Amino acid sequence: MPRSYNEARTRSAPIRMSEPTQRREIDLHRRVCVIKPDTIDIRPARSAAVVPLLGFLLGVFAFVAVLLWIEQIPFLLVLLLMGSAILLVPFAGMGFVYSVYGANVVIDRKKQTAVWQQGLLGMGVGTQELVPFYKMERLEVEDMSREGHEEGHPQDVAQFEIRLLKASGRRLSLGQVTVPRYLAAEGLARAREVGEAVAALVEKPLEMVGGEPRRPRRRRRRRAPARV
Secondary structure, eight states: OOOOHHHHOOOOOOBOOOOOOSOEEEEOSSEEEEEOSSEEEEEEOGGGGHHHHHHHHHHHHHHHHHHHHTTTSOHHHHHHHHHHHHHHHHHHHHHHHHHHHOOSEEEETTTTEEEEEOOGGGSOOSEEEEEEGGGEEEEEEEETTHHHHHTTOOOSEEEEEEEEEETTSOEEEEEEEEEEGGGHHHHHHHHHHHHHHHHHHHTOOEEEESOSOOOOOOOOOOOOOOOO
C-alpha cells in the first residue's frame, strides 16, 4: 500500500558533527561544495565556466575581426559581428567570473546567515532567500529515487538531496548528488558529508530521510540439472 510522505519517511536520530577545521571540496550535481572553518560556499561546478568562456572568446574574436577586416567584410556582417561582440563580451564575461568566483549558496558563521543567490543570467545577482541561523530547524538528506526502487521500479541512478528545513516548515535545497545506482553508497556518503558540515556550522541536527540505500542483490545462477 502506498504511504503518505510523512508515513514513508524513516527517521534516524539527529546527528551532530564536529566543526570543519580545514578547507575541502565535495562534488555535487553541477555544483561543488567548498567547506571552510567559518563559511560554506556551494558554487557552480568548474565545467560551468566552459560555456561562458567560449562565449567571451567568440565575442572578442568578432570585435577583432571587425577591426582588422572592416573594409573586406560586408556591411550587414559588420553589424552582426558588432552586435554579437556587444552582447557576448559583457554577459559571457560576467557569467565566467560568476562561475569561477560566485556561489549559489553562502553560509557564513560570522554573519549567522545562509544566503541563496538568484543566479540572474548566470551572474548570481541579488538575494533570493536569506535565512538567519535562529530560523533554521534542521538539515536533511534524502534519497529521492528510493520510492521507485522499493516499489519494484528501480532507476539507473540514485539521487540524494541535501536541504535545509526552516522553522516555518519550508524546505530549501542546498544541492544534489547524482550517481549510478551501483555507486549509491558513495553518493550517500558525499551528500551526508555536506549535510554534516553544514549542520556543524549552523549548530543544527542532521536527519537522514529514507534510511541507508540497499545494496543490489546478486541473482543466484541456477544449476543445470545433471544429465543421467
